[in-house]
Amino acid sequence: MILINGKEISENRLSALKEEISASAINPCLATVIVGEDPASQMYVRMKHKACEQVGIKSVGVVLPADCTTEEVLSAVSKLNSDGSVHGILVQLPLPKHVDTEAVIEAVSPEKDVDGFHPYNIGQLFSGRPEYVPCTPGGIMTLFSEYGIELSGKKAVVIGRSVDVGRPMAALLINADATVTVCHSRTKNLEDEMRSADILVSAIGKAKFVKGDMVKEGAVVIDVGINQDENNKLCGDVDFESVKEKASAITPVPGGVGPMTIATLMENTLKSAKMHANL
Numbered sequence: 001m002i003l004i005n006g007k008e009i010s011e012n013r014l015s016a017l018k019e020e021i022s023a024s025a026i027n028p029c030l031a032t033v034i035v036g037e038d039p040a041s042q043m044y045v046r047m048k049h050k051a052c053e054q055v056g057i058k059s060v061g062v063v064l065p066a067d068c069t070t071e072e073v074l075s076a077v078s079k080l081n082s083d084g085s086v087h088g089i090l091v092q093l094p095l096p097k098h099v100d101t102e103a104v105i106e107a108v109s110p111e112k113d114v115d116g117f118h119p120y121n122i123g124q125l126f127s128g129r130p131e132y133v134p135c136t137p138g139g140i141m142t143l144f145s146e147y148g149i150e151l152s153g154k155k156a157v158v159i160g161r162s163v164d165v166g167r168p169m170a171a172l173l174i175n176a177d178a179t180v181t182v183c184h185s186r187t188k189n190l191e192d193e194m195r196s197a198d199i200l201v202s203a204i205g206k207a208k209f210v211k212g213d214m215v216k217e218g219a220v221v222i223d224v225g226i227n228q229d230e231n232n233k234l235c236g237d238v239d240f241e242s243v244k245e246k247a248s249a250i251t252p253v254p255g256g257v258g259p260m261t262i263a264t265l266m267e268n269t270l271k272s273a274k275m276h277a278n279l
């Protein structure tokens with residue numbers, strides 16, 4: 001069984017980015033927008049700024065109060081769109097309920113949409129011509145390629161159909177010539193679907209949901225979930241102990257998919273900076 005070490009791959013990718021940036025004349029800059037004081041969102045934004053610092057990407061943070069209006073968020077995004085020194089814009093989700101999330105996502109210039117959530121970028125991805133790919137599924141594709149995991153002709157099952165993970169993951173797997181099934185809370189015979197998978201990606205947000213007897217012998221299992229177990233310990237969607245007995249390769253939580261999300265965000269930001277510099 002191969003333990004897919006996302007932490008190591010992520011560190012390697014970040015080091016390569018750092019070298020590339022320091023050897024170039026490009027000054028990439030990522031802007032984050034956070035609304036309110038949700039501790040988890042604050043933590044994610046801090047981690048992103050820290051990664052920027054690690055690789056030599058400038059980062060700027062726009063912090064808006066929890067009671068700000070949709071128009072105020074749109075105005076902040078609009079300023080960043082027209083700021084030539086900013087290459088990537090990341091609006092930390094979720095936004096407070098009263099803010100129109102769709103309008104905000106659509107306001108980000110597709111050319112600076114390093115999260116890959118703008119309908120233009122989602123459309124490009126589903127058309128098989130990806131430009132900016134959402135960071136979590138993008139990072140998972142990097143893991144497949146780094147570990148030489150063949151996808152062509154394989155049966156892939158993605159559990160979860162969110163716009164940030166499940167759907168773009170399915171599109172990327174289709175683009176890589178896998179045969180893809182997307183499951184969700186209304187799926188009938190979910191366990192049978194899971195047992196049919198050569199490649200199983202779980203993105204549902206339910207602690208230790210995927211057990212060993214739901215996984216095909218030799219499957220590659222990717223655990224996107226970030227949950228807490230009964231002892232408040234961080235865990236994924238996958239019951240690692242039972243699934244590792246069946247899988248040929250598996251990502252741990254922590255240290256699997258999570259670090260790859262950040263590395264991909266840095267890569268997307270550099271890509272945007274190069275594109276804006278016509279490189």
Ligand SMILES: NC(=O)c1ccc[n+]([C@@H]2O[C@H](COP(=O)([O-])OP(=O)(O)OC[C@H]3O[C@@H](n4cnc5c(N)ncnc54)[C@H](OP(=O)(O)O)[C@@H]3O)[C@@H](O)[C@H]2O)c1
Pocket residue numbers: 136159160161162163164165166183184185186187190203204205206224225226227257258259261
């Ligand atoms: N590692 C990372 O970098 C990273 C990044 C993003 C998210 N995550 C984690 O990944 C997990 C999923 O995130 P998300 O944003 O995709 O979540 P989400 O928007 O809540 O979507 C969850 C999906 O799982 C499906 N689902 C829920 N319970 C299910 C069940 N019992 N059986 C089958 N399907 C079920 C839902 O189905 P319906 O559509 O029918 O409701 C939905 O499609 C969370 O734990 C999140 O924290 C990790």
